[in-house]
Every structure is written in structure tokens, then in C-alpha cells.
Amino acid sequence: MIRISLDLMGGDFGPQVVIPGAAKALDRHPDISFVFYGIKEQCDPVLAKFPKLREKSTFHDCELAVSMEEKPSQALRRGRYVSTMWRTIEAVKSGEADVAVSAGNTGALMAMAKFCLRTMANIERPAIAAIWPTMKGESIVLDVGATIGADSQQLMDFALMGGAMARALFELERPTVGLLNVGVEEIKGQEEVKEAGRLLREANLDSLEYSGFVEGDDLGKGTVDVVVTEGFSGNIALKAAEGTARQIAAYLRAAMSRTLLARIGYLFAKSAFDMLREKLDPSKVNGGVFLGLNGIVIKSHGGANAEGIAAAIEVGYDMAKNGLTQKIENDLKKYHAKRLPPLGPEAA
Secondary structure, three states, rough: EEEEHHHHOOOOOHHHHHHHHHHHHHHHHEEEEEEEEEOHHHHHHHOOOOHHHHHHHHEOOOOOOOEEEEOOHHHHHHHOOOOOOHHHHHHHHHOOOOOEEOOOOOOHHHHHHHHOOOOOOOOOOOOOEEEEEEEEEEEEEEEOOOOOOOHHHHHHHHHHHHHHHHHHOOOOOOEEEEEOOOOOOOOOOOOHHHHHHHHHHHHHHOOOEEEEEOOHHHHHHOOOOEEEOOHHHHHHHHHHHHHHHHHHHHHHHHHHHOOHHHHHHHHHHHHHHHHHHHHOOOOOOOOEEOOOOOOOOEOOOOOOOOOHHHHHHHHHHHHHHHOOOHHHHHHHHHOOOOOOOOOOOOOO
16 A cells, blocks of 8 residues: 555645545555645535545644745745645655655745755755656656756766666666756766766666766657756756647647638547647646655646646655665665775774
């Protein structure tokens, strides 16, 4: 049984969308049990519509919910120990849940997760990893907005964590990893990126295969299983991709309704367009994973619909079921053990 703690008040729509999303996830994965955190008078009427879900969950009434507009520092001061978001994360720390999921304020969620769970040993800063649809299937991109900037060692850590996530999510023995850069040539890019490339080449890790630098168009091609970058460029890439998907969908809708002939053509090609719509639907790949913490936290899009919430829950389900935290810890131990100089006779 995978135990998932869920912030019912998170996101733009709160329990009206989060609870139906949980019900969808439960239908697809009967081995889930939920620990809900919400404000009782707002959640009870919605939960009453899903008796099966209510049977597989426990509900905790909380004092307040963190708003989507609050600054992280304000949310931490006001909501520590009492908010739905804090208590959702705390359930992972206490062992009551295997993974925490929230569609709430990203900055507040990261601040609370870092404060409550702390970062793993040898990890200076956590990262947010996104699942990215590609022409070959899916890949992982990190960091997509946890922090701005990263030095070479932090990029190395992101590569280790992303590789562990790819093994947990895609069941790959040795995923391929690339560093996002302005060109594939070794002489191009910022010094931090070039130095991270050197570290990855020299590490010669069993847990991943370093494939060198990749460019922006490689994200959609699926050139590698894991793309590593710092949070500023990663977040821009994510938002640009989401905007492009919406733009293409809008162009198609306009083109298909322009003339009678186009509408007739659409009827003949409906199955192909349905498949394209499925690929362009951001809710199908919803769920950013906070990596580098002593516990699994999943961030859903704030504006996600019920299907998107279910997708984020399912990402958390997969991460917990496949032992993401343990995989990251093992990879970090192996890497840092390699970096330590062997003990001399005096030290021994």
C-alpha cells in the first residue's frame, strides 16, 4: 500500500478539483491510501460525493491554507505546523505517508519542504524535476525553478538525482544524461557548465551514462533521458514549451473551423487530432518532483484539472513504489566515496 498525503486546499480550485483527482488516481491504483489535510467545512461536501475514496483515506482538519500569492517567508511564518501544506509535508517526515502532493504555492511548498524535511547529506540545494514529453516518449528535465543559478558541483548533483529518478520512473538500468548548453561543442557555454561536464566524464558513474552537451531543440527530440540545467533557464524552457503547446493547439482549432472543407477534413482525421490533443495536454505530464530532500514531495500545477491532479499523484506513487529516495541516497554515497582519497597508513 502506497500512502499519499494530499493538500486538499492547494491550487487555484482547492478541494473541488483535488478530491476528484484523488478519486481518479485511486480508481487506477487501488493500492493507494490517502492522508488528507484540509479545512473541514470546505472539504466535507466534496468528499461526501466519493464514498470509495473516503473509505481509503483519513482526514485531518487544519487551521489555515497557504494562498497562491503569499511570499515563501510569509507562508513559512504563518503556516508552519498549522497549515494544510505544512502538515501534508510533515506526514512524510513522521512516516505517516510515503509521499506528499500539493498544487499550492511553489515557493512556499519548497520553503516548507526544505525546512521540514531538510536536504540530503552532500546536497547543497534541492531541484525540481519535470517529466517532459518528447518525440521518443518522455524524459526528465531539472532544475525547472527551485533556485536560480548553479555551480558545477550542484549541476553534478542534479545529474545524479535526475539519473536516479529516471531509473525509478522509466525503469532504466543506466539512463543517458546531458547538460543543457548553447552548443554541443566542449568549448562553448559558461564555465560552470563546462566544469560540470568534466566532472561527469571523469566520474564514470555506473548509475548513468553522460552523453555530453545538448541544445534546446534536444528537449523535444528526446536525445537523452535526463537533461540537466540550472533553475533560471530550466523554468524558461518549461514555460516556453507549455506556451508553444497551447499556441499549436489554438492554431489547429482555428484552422479546422475556418472553412466547411476544413471541418469535413477534420472528421476524417479526428483520431489523429485526438492523439495530438492528448500529446499537447499539459495535464497528462503534470507533477514536478522535489529532489534532494529526505522525503518525496510532488508539486502539481496550480491550475491543474482533476486529471492533472491524478497525474501528479501517480508520479508520486511511482516514485514511492520504486524507491526514489533510496536510489538517490545510494548514488550520492557511491559518488562521494569515489571522491574521497584512500586512507594512508597514518590515517588508518
